């Protein structure tokens with residue numbers, strides 16, 4: 001399938017899509033975004049993603065211009081234009097920038113708007129789903145509040161680059177207090193003594209949609225969840241370690257730096273969580289359909 005985009009409502013192949021150089025997203029990362037995937041051809045976990053987009057916009061003093069219905073309609077139109085058929089699963093990125101400014105100045109006085117809305121539709125990256133990975137512990141550089149999914153991802157870009165240089169697939173960020181927070185585009189969870197330990201919201205991480213589906217799955221699977229800060233040293237002694245994110249879903253971590261944690265195969269607790277996660281996701285997809293029909297769109 002060709003990668004396809006909508007830029008301010010104009011549908012175009014991704015290769016032809018452009019934004020003006022005075023776009024504030026391009027100049028200053030003055031933008032927010034969401035990444036979601038489709039399930040059965042429809043946007044998955046729409047409500048939590050749109051809520052997070054609004055939360056992120058609030059976090060950069062921006063009131064989302066387009067309504068939820070307008071955004072969903074544009075996502076569906078772009079999926080359709082991309083030739084996505086039933087059962088073809090897609091990666092969807094929604095970007096809202098503060099729009100084209102009248103000058104390359106950070107001053108909001110020059111941000112005359114309107115906001116620019118971009119929807120990108122591509123194939124889901126191959127081989128990422130549930131793929132085992134090695135992580136490297138990396139001190140997180142200062143950046144924007146990780147709870148806000150703004151265009152300002154440079155600390156994550158550099159964290160991942162450092163991890164790759166050290167032969168790992170991803171980084172595990174460590175904050176100034178020596179606590180692990182999250183990976184470059186995923187949340188982290190450790191299994192210890194049959195419990196699932198996960199850093200709490202508000203401790204320097206993005207409130208992952210997959211993270212909350214995992215916590216629902218844990219409740220169903222009878223796995224006790226403990227939301228607590230996790231010292232870097234503690235992840236080295238975890239029985240099982242996992243990353244969660246929209247594209248990778250639930251991925252077992254096999255190594256932290258040179259320390260082996262698990263095997264290429266998910267451990268027993270992770271396997272139970274994955275089974276419950278599949279059920280939780282099927283239920284979530286039904287809620288999505290209800291949301292879409294309430295919006296009069298599917």
Ligand SMILES: Cc1ncc(COP(=O)(O)O)c(C=O)c1O
Nearest residue numbers: 185186187206208209210245246
């Ligand atoms: C920094 C960061 N943490 C966690 C996540 C996982 O979030 P989600 O499960 O909503 O994809 C992402 C996703 O892009 C991310 O960028």
